[in-house]
Amino acid sequence: METRLQGGASGKVAEQTTAAPPRVLALHLPDFALQRVARERAGQDGGDRRAPARATGGEARPLAVAAQGRVLACDVAARALGVRPGDSAVQAAALCASLEVVEADPRADLAALHALAEVLCGLAPAVEPWLPDVLLLDASAAHLVRGGSHPSLREAERALMEEAVAVAARLGFRARAAVASGRAPARAIARFGRPVAPSDARPWERFPAGPVVPPEDTARALAPLPVEALGLGPEVCERLASLALGDVASLARLPPAALAHRFGEAGERAARLARGEDPSRLVPFVPQTLPEERLDLEGPVESAEPLLFGLRRLAERVALRLAGRGLGATKLRMALMLDPRGEERVLVPLAWPTAAVSQWLPPLKERVAGLRLPAAVTGLRLAAVEVAEAPAEQLALGQRAEQVAALEQVVARLEARLGDGALFAAEPKARYRPEGAYAPKRFGAGPAAAKAPAKKKRPVTLEEPGSARRTGGARSAQHANDAPPPPVRPTRLLPKPLPLVAEGEGGRLTALRLDGRAHRVLAFAGPERLVGEWWSEPYARDYYRVRLDGLGECWIYRDAADGRLYLHGMFD
Amino acid sequence: MLCATKSEVLDRLRGEIRRIERRPSLRPDWRASGLAEVDALLPGGGFPCGALTELAGGPASGKTALALAALGRATREGALAAWVDGRRELYPPAAAALGVDLARLLVVRRPKASTIDLLWAAEALLASGAFAAVAVDVPTAGLRPAQWDQVSRRLVQAADKGGALALWLSMPGEARAPAAARVEVEPPGRDGLSRVRVTQARGMAAVGAAVRVRLAVAEEAAQAA
Numbered sequence: 001m002e003t004r005l006q007g008g009a010s011g012k013v014a015e016q017t018t019a020a021p022p023r024v025l026a027l028h029l030p031d032f033a034l035q036r037v038a039r040e041r042a043g044q045d046g047g048d049r050r051a052p053a054r055a056t057g058g059e060a061r062p063l064a065v066a067a068q069g070r071v072l073a074c075d076v077a078a079r080a081l082g083v084r085p086g087d088s089a090v091q092a093a094a095l096c097a098s099l100e101v102v103e104a105d106p107r108a109d110l111a112a113l114h115a116l117a118e119v120l121c122g123l124a125p126a127v128e129p130w131l132p133d134v135l136l137l138d139a140s141a142a143h144l145v146r147g148g149s150h151p152s153l154r155e156a157e158r159a160l161m162e163e164a165v166a167v168a169a170r171l172g173f174r175a176r177a178a179v180a181s182g183r184a185p186a187r188a189i190a191r192f193g194r195p196v197a198p199s200d201a202r203p204w205e206r207f208p209a210g211p212v213v214p215p216e217d218t219a220r221a222l223a224p225l226p227v228e229a230l231g232l233g234p235e236v237c238e239r240l241a242s243l244a245l246g247d248v249a250s251l252a253r254l255p256p257a258a259l260a261h262r263f264g265e266a267g268e269r270a271a272r273l274a275r276g277e278d279p280s281r282l283v284p285f286v287p288q289t290l291p292e293e294r295l296d297l298e299g300p301v302e303s304a305e306p307l308l309f310g311l312r313r314l315a316e317r318v319a320l321r322l323a324g325r326g327l328g329a330t331k332l333r334m335a336l337m338l339d340p341r342g343e344e345r346v347l348v349p350l351a352w353p354t355a356a357v358s359q360w361l362p363p364l365k366e367r368v369a370g371l372r373l374p375a376a377v378t379g380l381r382l383a384a385v386e387v388a389e390a391p392a393e394q395l396a397l398g399q400r401a402e403q404v405a406a407l408e409q410v411v412a413r414l415e416a417r418l419g420d421g422a423l424f425a426a427e428p429k430a431r432y433r434p435e436g437a438y439a440p441k442r443f444g445a446g447p448a449a450a451k452a453p454a455k456k457k458r459p460v461t462l463e464e465p466g467s468a469r470r471t472g473g474a475r476s477a478q479h480a481n482d483a484p485p486p487p488v489r490p491t492r493l494l495p496k497p498l499p500l501v502a503e504g505e506g507g508r509l510t511a512l513r514l515d516g517r518a519h520r521v522l523a524f525a526g527p528e529r530l531v532g533e534w535w536s537e538p539y540a541r542d543y544y545r546v547r548l549d550g551l552g553e554c555w556i557y558r559d560a561a562d563g564r565l566y567l568h569g570m571f572d
Numbered sequence: 573m574l575c576a577t578k579s580e581v582l583d584r585l586r587g588e589i590r591r592i593e594r595r596p597s598l599r600p601d602w603r604a605s606g607l608a609e610v611d612a613l614l615p616g617g618g619f620p621c622g623a624l625t626e627l628a629g630g631p632a633s634g635k636t637a638l639a640l641a642a643l644g645r646a647t648r649e650g651a652l653a654a655w656v657d658g659r660r661e662l663y664p665p666a667a668a669a670l671g672v673d674l675a676r677l678l679v680v681r682r683p684k685a686s687t688i689d690l691l692w693a694a695e696a697l698l699a700s701g702a703f704a705a706v707a708v709d710v711p712t713a714g715l716r717p718a719q720w721d722q723v724s725r726r727l728v729q730a731a732d733k734g735g736a737l738a739l740w741l742s743m744p745g746e747a748r749a750p751a752a753a754r755v756e757v758e759p760p761g762r763d764g765l766s767r768v769r770v771t772q773a774r775g776m777a778a779v780g781a782a783v784r785v786r787l788a789v790a791e792e793a794a795q796a797a
Contacts, residue, residue: 407702413696417689418682418689419682422680424681425678426665426679428668437665443678491662491667492631492636495661547760552630552632552633570631572631
């Protein structure tokens with residue numbers, strides 16, 4: 001069952017003209033459609049993100065992504081053979097016979113961008129996708145990255161930028177980044193900025209991951225960029241180009257009133273952006289669905305090892321996305337696409353909410369090892385179908401890290417083999433019905449429950465049958481406030497009470513027959529009357545603690561509904 | 573006397589090897605049951621850790637209370653305990669009354685699980701090293717002798733590997749476990765006291781020593797909490 005989260009990702013921007021522009025980290029993913037395809041095609045070689053080697057001669061085929069017959073992007077191998085973005089697909093195929101052309105899939109690209117945004121949510125207070133290939137991160141909390149203690153704010157922003165680029169790389173994406181004041185300036189510098197020679201680099205351009213532009217240098221950083229870098233729209237850019245206004249510097253030199261007069265609101269906005277003034281705030285991305293990742297295998301696979309390798313990579317991606325949202329998975333769904341068609345789906349419950357891959361892998365391995373597939377596998381999907389907030393501390397174990405890891409692993413393995421609900425901790429419930437006096441809960445979930453208070457037990461003296469006095473009078477459970485200390489309960493409670501036959505002599509109970517065998521009654525105490533739940537499943541029972549010869553102390557009751565005696569528990 | 577000394581030396585060596593192999597050295601070699609009269613019967617003053625102890629007795633003899641007393645002591649010390657409930661009869665409120673911290677007690681119970689699955693779970697829990705005490709209450713009637721031999725050996729190895737207190741609860745007529753210690757519990761008589769007898773124990777000179785003790789209500793455990 002898939003859990004959906006509320007919220008929406010809006011493309012609208014709320015402008016605040018008086019506030020200072022926010023510090024924004026922009027992450028540009030060049031040729032994103034191509035990167036997405038190459039990443040999904042990544043095979044079993046452990047790290048090559050390019051399109052995997054094909055059957056032809058064992059060398060990677062050049063790859064291009066096309067839409068409506070035109071090449072949108074192509075890889076290095078295709079460029080070396082003369083293919084360029086904008087070429088017709090036919091022309092590109094003529095240049096390169098082995099070229100593999102993949103049709104663009106904007107929906108898949110959007111899903112991949114959102115997936116990366118989810119992961120980056122763990123680095124910044126807000127993340128905003130700027131379609132088709134840029135992610136904006138709120139850099140206001142950069143000082144907290146890597147545990148804090150940065151010598152300056154610029155160093156903190158540099159650390160944030162490096163972390164974001166590293167996260168993208170872990171997920172298989174190459175990225176360029178920039179930090180600047182304002183959404184549009186940061187995006188423009190990340191997307192359109194070009195590497196600068198070290199001798200010409202300004203101080204904020206000397207970081208390997210990208211420039212960290214101080215607020216006062218925003219306009220200078222934007223100056224050499226083309227006007228389309230400001231995100232003005234193709235029509236406005238065309239009109240500006242017709243006026244020989246090809247770069248941001250020439251736009252910034254024009255009087256703002258003139259631009260506003262000529263281009264209206266678009267001109268006014270262009271003038272502000274050219275000066276580096278963009279006070280608009282990020283619109284945070286809110287994930288709509290739970291994370292799912294997919295991997296296409298190079299060829300049909302029939303053995304477990306390559307499947308496990310692929311599952312591990314998918315698990316790392318899904319876990320990162322959940323971790324970015326502060327969530328942990330409580331159930332995973334693994335789907336194996338079969339050759340030529342069909343799929344096998346397996347649900348894998350987890351012991352407790354976690355985004356730690358080390359805890360996902362043992363139950364996943366158990367399930368894969370136990371699969372008997374009707375055909376070879378051509379692809380994998382892994383989704384977190386049930387999630388919960390991952391608490392910071394599950395249980396105050398007071399144990400070493402390796403013991404905690406051992407606990408998590410063994411619980412995950414047992415859950416995988418025995419199924420959901422087979423492992424639990426008991427939580428006491430305030431119910432008088434004995435079988436309802438506790439309920440199962442997830443072991444280790446939340447802080448250790450308050451221990452049931454150790455009740456000082458008054459030893460119950462069982463009287464021999466026939467004695468005149470009885471200890472423990474009949475009492476209704478509904479009048480327990482002034483009752484004596486709670487009586488002892490048996491250590492074993494039968495899942496289903498067993499009927500007993502009473503044997504008596506002269507009005508005295510002398511034996512109880514169970515499974516055809518009579519057991520002499522040595523002593524008994526009671527009754528303890530338990531009555532209740534008239535609104536749902538009413539019950540009325542008189543319980544006795546009876547010591548039977550050769551058996552021990554048993555907990556029996558007479559059911560008011562049918563008047564019969566039942567064995568319910570044993571004081572073992 | 574000489575044999576008892578040799579056994580004690582062997583036990584100490586096992587403890588040293590376990591420590592050298594970086595097994596959970598925080599765990600002791602013995603763990604008290606919480607009932608002074610029973611602990612006095614056992615060498616080391618308690619049940620051995622890293623080895624199987626069989627608690628044998630009828631369905632209402634008091635062996636479960638004895639096992640819960642030992643698990644309760646472990647949980648009150650902050651450790652984790654597990655109960656593999658193959659008979660599906662463990663009543664947690666009674667365990668709590670005997671001093672068990674229910675938040676630290678993992679119960680394994682599955683109505684349709686096979687005996688082999690439950691014993692596999694017991695082996696995994698024992699070998700994990702994450703639990704200080706594991707009680708296994710699984711009926712073995714459906715197992716063939718050869719199966720039981722194999723399974724019981726694996727349980728012994730798992731207990732040795734994990735270093736936990738391993739308690740095997742058995743009913744009359746069920747196969748005996750290859751245990752380092754065997755404690756027989758007889759149901760209480762007219763006086764309400766159960767007879768607890770140690771019939772086998774590594775390093776114990778006087779096998780067969782017995783004591784009568786009230787088990788169904790472990791007042792000592794309640795007072796200690």
